[in-house]
Amino acid sequence: MGGVGEADGGPGPHEGPAQLGAPLPTLRWEQIRSHNLPGDKWLVIERRVYDISRWAQRHPGGSRLIGHHGAEDATDVFHAFHQDLNFVRKFLQPLLIGELAPEEPSSDGSKNTELIEDFRALRQAAKDMKLFETKPAYFGFMIGFILAMELLSWLTVCLLGPGWLSSILTTFFLASSQMQCWCLQHDLGHTSVFRKSRWDHLTQQFVMGHLKGFSTQWWNFRHDQHHAKTNVLHKDPDVTLAPIFVLGESSTELLATCNVESSLFLDWCTGHLNFQIEHHLFPTMPRYNYHKVAPLVKALCAKHGLRYEVKSVPTALVDIIRTLKKSGNVWLEAYLHQ
Structure with missing residues (x-):
């Protein structure tokens, strides 16, 4: 389970990018999983393997954000966070060290492959509808x-x-x-x-x-991690919940998130963030297009038996108060009633 050695036909953990024009070494998830250490991180985007060990410190979103995806398939979060993909790929090219072997799945672990492919098709449909413009x-x-x-x-x-x-x-x-x-x-x-x-x-x-x-730096530092690893313990700074529903690398949680009924007044007051599900799936989509993509997301959830919950304003407010009370009691027990 160490680095990819010569016997594996791939580069070692610090051997640098693949030579331009040369056939890319083929790698297996078993080989990639070992490269998730400080100073030694690989990740996979669109079935290509990149060594981000040294470059992570120069990542515009911060080393922690990109480091959360060490030894993982980061394809969906790559698409979710970047608008000009061709521009970003120029920075990835020097980091390329190989590609997944043909028999390897695109995503490591027990992720629902059909769900991932359907979601990516939905995202492409949204692009075709010009919902990101x-x-x-x-x-x-x-x-x-x-x-x-x-x-x-x-x-x-x-x-x-x-x-x-x-x-x-x-x-x-x-x-x-x-x-x-x-x-x-x-x-x-x-x-x-x-x-x-x-x-x-x-x-x-x-x-x-x-x-x-x-501070914009403080907010972006925390909020980007929240979107990259929503509700993932030790990675999402906003909450301390275990992962509930992971869709590719976007860490989109449906069982812990819901929408609130839409109206012109509520959409205006919340900045369309009453469409929480759509926002977490497509964070770079302009807010006024969430209601257009919502039917597609709802259909995807129905196909895969996932809950797509929409609450009324009173119900949502009551739930918030209950959750705050429950959280407050937990902190009270932890710090005052020891």
Whole structure:
């Protein structure tokens, strides 16, 4: 179970990329699984094996994010996180060391191969429907709305002075602005606004840093891991749950996630994150297209006997309160009632 030696017909753990034009060595999952150590990490994307041991520290999303996929098939999370795949593949080429042997499955472990293939076909269908394409006018309106609410709040204070009326109006304007700021920075963090991710990151720094006062680096560091390994213990910083439903490498949990009934008001207030299932499957998809892909996702779940749950707003709120109470009791027992 050590490194792939000469007897295996593959490169060792630090022998460098495959020679350009030369036949790629064929590797087995048994050989790949041993390369998931600090300073020695391989991963598989589209049946090709890459040695990311040294490059992980230069990964734009951080070494921890890409390191979570050591010795795994990272095909689906690769597609989920990157918009311009041809551009990213240029960075992968020097890291290429081999490919999976023809008899090896695309994914290691006990994953449902038919489900994975159906999901990838669904993702391609969404691309064909142009559901990943951005409407600049929509997000331009969002930025204009946020700035208008901020301006109205200041004008209210300046023109009306202190008092109940000005306080109520200012609270409404600022709450609307801050709520949509958070939704917009979420879109920007997932690079679903501009065609060039650089512009997403720069705009996110303005919205998150200047209008909300949060660190974009801190949020992206945690949130990207949450999407890459949703509900996976020691890998998802947002929760401490065991993996429930893993679809390829996207770690998409359906049994621990649900949607909330859609309406124009709720979609606006939540930034369309009431479509939690669709968002976790397609994090770079512009939010206003979730309702278009939802029927396809629901049909996929029905085909494979997976629960696709949609709750009403009151039911969702009650569940949240119950969960918070349960979590609070756990922490209370752990830290106060020892």
